[in-house]
Amino acid sequence: MDHDSPTAAGTSAETREERFARGMEVLSRIDGESGRKVVDSLADISPELGNQVVSWAFGEIYQRPDLAPRDRQLVTLGMLTALGGCEPQLDVHINASLNVGLTPEEIVEALLHSAVYCGMPKALNATFVAKKVFGERGLLPVGGA
Amino acid sequence: MDHDSPTAAGTSAETREERFARGMEVLSRIDGESGRKVVDSLADISPELGNQVVSWAFGEIYQRPDLAPRDRQLVTLGMLTALGGCEPQLDVHINASLNVGLTPEEIVEALLHSAVYCGMPKALNATFVAKKVFGERGLLPVGGA
Amino acid sequence: MDHDSPTAAGTSAETREERFARGMEVLSRIDGESGRKVVDSLADISPELGNQVVSWAFGEIYQRPDLAPRDRQLVTLGMLTALGGCEPQLDVHINASLNVGLTPEEIVEALLHSAVYCGMPKALNATFVAKKVFGERGLLPVGGA
Amino acid sequence: MDHDSPTAAGTSAETREERFARGMEVLSRIDGESGRKVVDSLADISPELGNQVVSWAFGEIYQRPDLAPRDRQLVTLGMLTALGGCEPQLDVHINASLNVGLTPEEIVEALLHSAVYCGMPKALNATFVAKKVFGERGLLPVGGA
Amino acid sequence: MDHDSPTAAGTSAETREERFARGMEVLSRIDGESGRKVVDSLADISPELGNQVVSWAFGEIYQRPDLAPRDRQLVTLGMLTALGGCEPQLDVHINASLNVGLTPEEIVEALLHSAVYCGMPKALNATFVAKKVFGERGLLPVGGA
Amino acid sequence: MDHDSPTAAGTSAETREERFARGMEVLSRIDGESGRKVVDSLADISPELGNQVVSWAFGEIYQRPDLAPRDRQLVTLGMLTALGGCEPQLDVHINASLNVGLTPEEIVEALLHSAVYCGMPKALNATFVAKKVFGERGLLPVGGA
Numbered sequence: 009m010d011h012d013s014p015t016a017a018g019t020s021a022e023t024r025e026e027r028f029a030r031g032m033e034v035l036s037r038i039d040g041e042s043g044r045k046v047v048d049s050l051a052d053i054s055p056e057l058g059n060q061v062v063s064w065a066f067g068e069i070y071q072r073p074d075l076a077p078r079d080r081q082l083v084t085l086g087m088l089t090a091l092g093g094c095e096p097q098l099d100v101h102i103n104a105s106l107n108v109g110l111t112p113e114e115i116v117e118a119l120l121h122s123a124v125y126c127g128m129p130k131a132l133n134a135t136f137v138a139k140k141v142f143g144e145r146g147l148l149p150v151g152g153a
Numbered sequence: 154m155d156h157d158s159p160t161a162a163g164t165s166a167e168t169r170e171e172r173f174a175r176g177m178e179v180l181s182r183i184d185g186e187s188g189r190k191v192v193d194s195l196a197d198i199s200p201e202l203g204n205q206v207v208s209w210a211f212g213e214i215y216q217r218p219d220l221a222p223r224d225r226q227l228v229t230l231g232m233l234t235a236l237g238g239c240e241p242q243l244d245v246h247i248n249a250s251l252n253v254g255l256t257p258e259e260i261v262e263a264l265l266h267s268a269v270y271c272g273m274p275k276a277l278n279a280t281f282v283a284k285k286v287f288g289e290r291g292l293l294p295v296g297g298a
Numbered sequence: 299m300d301h302d303s304p305t306a307a308g309t310s311a312e313t314r315e316e317r318f319a320r321g322m323e324v325l326s327r328i329d330g331e332s333g334r335k336v337v338d339s340l341a342d343i344s345p346e347l348g349n350q351v352v353s354w355a356f357g358e359i360y361q362r363p364d365l366a367p368r369d370r371q372l373v374t375l376g377m378l379t380a381l382g383g384c385e386p387q388l389d390v391h392i393n394a395s396l397n398v399g400l401t402p403e404e405i406v407e408a409l410l411h412s413a414v415y416c417g418m419p420k421a422l423n424a425t426f427v428a429k430k431v432f433g434e435r436g437l438l439p440v441g442g443a
Numbered sequence: 444m445d446h447d448s449p450t451a452a453g454t455s456a457e458t459r460e461e462r463f464a465r466g467m468e469v470l471s472r473i474d475g476e477s478g479r480k481v482v483d484s485l486a487d488i489s490p491e492l493g494n495q496v497v498s499w500a501f502g503e504i505y506q507r508p509d510l511a512p513r514d515r516q517l518v519t520l521g522m523l524t525a526l527g528g529c530e531p532q533l534d535v536h537i538n539a540s541l542n543v544g545l546t547p548e549e550i551v552e553a554l555l556h557s558a559v560y561c562g563m564p565k566a567l568n569a570t571f572v573a574k575k576v577f578g579e580r581g582l583l584p585v586g587g588a
Numbered sequence: 589m590d591h592d593s594p595t596a597a598g599t600s601a602e603t604r605e606e607r608f609a610r611g612m613e614v615l616s617r618i619d620g621e622s623g624r625k626v627v628d629s630l631a632d633i634s635p636e637l638g639n640q641v642v643s644w645a646f647g648e649i650y651q652r653p654d655l656a657p658r659d660r661q662l663v664t665l666g667m668l669t670a671l672g673g674c675e676p677q678l679d680v681h682i683n684a685s686l687n688v689g690l691t692p693e694e695i696v697e698a699l700l701h702s703a704v705y706c707g708m709p710k711a712l713n714a715t716f717v718a719k720k721v722f723g724e725r726g727l728l729p730v731g732g733a
Numbered sequence: 734m735d736h737d738s739p740t741a742a743g744t745s746a747e748t749r750e751e752r753f754a755r756g757m758e759v760l761s762r763i764d765g766e767s768g769r770k771v772v773d774s775l776a777d778i779s780p781e782l783g784n785q786v787v788s789w790a791f792g793e794i795y796q797r798p799d800l801a802p803r804d805r806q807l808v809t810l811g812m813l814t815a816l817g818g819c820e821p822q823l824d825v826h827i828n829a830s831l832n833v834g835l836t837p838e839e840i841v842e843a844l845l846h847s848a849v850y851c852g853m854p855k856a857l858n859a860t861f862v863a864k865k866v867f868g869e870r871g872l873l874p875v876g877g878a
Contacts, residue, residue: 021746028347052729053719054696056271057711064789065269066706073249074262077162081262082224093383093673096708116344117219122209123437124603127282127562128355129378131347137345163547166311196586199551202566209354210563233564237497238818242564261779272707273790274813274822276782284778294777355559361653365553373553376521377560406634407509408518409538414500415522417852418645419668419677421637429633439632456601481857487874488864489841493854499644500853523854528818532854645849654842659807663843666811668849697799698808704790705812
């Protein structure tokens with residue numbers, strides 16, 4: 009686990025602009041349009057929060073090679089379901105989960121699994137966000153006709 | 154996704170004893186000794202809670218083929234970190250994560266990733282549980298000497 | 299406390315269908331129409347989550363004789379208020395509380411009591427769900443004219 | 444529901460001392476020694492927090508006649524289990540639950556019920572506090588030999 | 589720190605009406621119209637909860653001289669962001685923060701700071717409430733043109 | 734609000750080492766020895782989490798001039814109290830609060846204030862951490878003899 013390898017972030021001097029550009033590339037690949045919209049909507053209220061989402065969350069953490077993108081989304085689905093009240097972020101990350109290769113069946117099963125640890129209400133709330141996202145992407149019914 | 158297949162649970166008549174036996178087999182394979190200890194320690198206070206952990210959580214949910222065991226642990230690590238105050242369960246499930254094939258590096262990275270969504274305190278609390286578990290299993294320092 | 303009595307669940311062999319049927323009977327009695335709607339809305343996204351709500355939550359746990367239905371709703375109101383972000387479930391369970399014999403005054407007092415343990419914001423959020431439900435059922439103002 | 448009745452608090456002028464005295468009487472009846480110890484331990488750090496626990500939580504809210512003491516404890520058990528990280532308060536309130544007439548079987552069943560709404564980890568954490576309290580009071584095993 | 593000083597609450601006998609009047613004065617000064625609306629909307633469902641928000645939260649706690657009003661709002665912003673699911677209360681208290689002298693820049697920075705401790709989703713949810721409130725008060729973009 | 738000023742971070746190219754050094758300087762000033770101990774204890778399990786606490790939380794966020802250090806701690810006390818289960822971090826940040834100029838009386842009052850929004854259990858848990866920290870620093874009883 010050598011974080012000083014050329015593929016790791018920040019081993020040589022970087023400007024804020026370079027970190028932002030790298031983060032935006034990662035964010036666009038994973039979250040797609042919905043991630044960029046969140047950042048854009050911060051422009052008039054907290055551009056620095058937008059900058060940190062891009063430069064830190066995606067430019068520093070997401071880009072690390074130690075955990076596969078699909079595995080990061082599995083952890084993220086678990087966290088957002090457990091936190092509660094994070095339906096907008098679940099929307100983004102259920103989309104992201106599809107973008108990085110999780111199947112609809114795996115996502116639904118992860119949310120069923122969450123009932124064991126978070127209880128039924130949070131599992132239901134997250135599953136209804138999945139229903140909305142899958143509907144928008146023409147993926148209902150899950151499992152096909 | 155055919156849950157009526159022979160490998161799925163409960164398609165034919167089952168007794169409580171049969172469900173418990175199947176669940177205990179799954180629990181033992183994934184959580185190992187620490188899972189069985191939790192169930193045993195419930196015997197004099199709430200044997201039915203022990204029964205439900207085994208028969209329902211493991212006998213019904215965990216045994217489903219729609220999500221790989223290692224993927225279930227990634228979701229579980231995310232949930233337990235986010236919930237907070239679940240250090241005893243994190244201990245069990247960091248052990249379980251190792252048992253089903255996640256590497257120490259992947260577990261540590263999943264907990265680093267959690268800082269983005271849960272904040273630093275919960276990421277730290279979970280990481281210190283990993284330090285305890287890895288120490289008990291001779292896995293420190295992570296990344297080797 | 300003999301869980302092997304004929305009225306307890308699962309003492310003899312049962313099929314998935316039998317467990318589901320028992321759970322649906324309990325769910326319908328307690329949650330009424332709003333509970334069935336939740337299960338129906340899961341049909342195209344996660345029928346197994348719907349099955350577990352019915353077969354496990356209601357067919358296994360709710361039907362146990364060790365706690366009266368009204369007492370289960372008191373515990374449930376406390377949990378849903380404390381969890382936060384569970385307004386849809388509070389809607390179902392404030393209805394359920396009325397269905398099993400809690401008075402509007404007791405429900406309102408339980409939510410006032412919750413301010414001591416959960417703080418004012420969560421007590422307020424839950425009370426405004428009660429206002430919606432009571433309004434739909436013609437129960438406002440609480441305490442009468 | 445007439446809160447201006449002679450049994451309700453605060454209908455005529457009261458001093459802080461009178462409110463504190465009424466609250467301490469209610470707290471002692473419900474929480475017993477463990478409640479008084481919490482208040483005493485606040486004396487050198489935050490006597491006003493101790494005053495508010497006594498005068499407000501018990502002197503104002505708990506003494507209201509609109510919800511029976513045992514019903515208040517059912518709501519409280521649900522909240523403390525759901526909040527997580529409140530093991531010291533669960534200890535006090537599992538004792539209080541016994542003090543106001545809930546049976547060990549009802550308490551254990553309420554915590555089993557909580558698994559449906561809060562998930563297994565929080566149900567387990569609360570149940571192990573019950574095991575500690577019941578052990579101290581000679582109530583194990585629950586259900587008798 | 590002498591809570592028996594003439595400016596502290598409750599040193600001599602007070603009626604419920606006097607405590608409510610003092611609380612309403614403090615609430616109006618800090619929360620303004622949005623606070624009064626919350627209390628008014630409780631009139632037909634839980635007037636006692638409205639009474640406790642006014643008489644206790646504002647009449648007892650907020651009026652204490654030991655922490656400046658702006659400092660109370662900084663703590664409150666932190667709590668409401670961390671709790672999650674408290675967007676209606678964040679709306680009231682971002683308004684309150686402006687009312688007691690916090691600048692838009694300080695509020696936005698407090699919410700950026702919250703990302704360190706609560707994670708990005710809760711920081712984002714709170715920041716979008718600030719965007720709504722600032723928009724209503726003509727304070728966008730933050731930092732000016 | 735000009736984040737391109739010479740005192741702001743990251744306007745010109747920086748190495749990881751430079752960011753870490755700046756963060757460690759800020760962390761040491763605010764959290765003191767207890768903050769450095771947390772980072773040290775991560776060395777064998779997750780040095781990158783230690784790096785992010787230092788370089789990001791302190792080197793990027795804390796060092797921004799838009800919110801005074803004492804104001805950041807007021808927000809932080811509110812968040813850590815509300816999150817629950819963060820007693821180790823409350824210990825660090827009650828120390829930090831004293832280090833940046835909050836008085837013991839202000840800290841105690843902030844935690845009393847938290848009872849309004851988080852409920853009594855979390856206010857009590859946080860206050861008992863303050864009692865521990867103040868005891869270690871010879872600051873009990875609060876308010877003096």
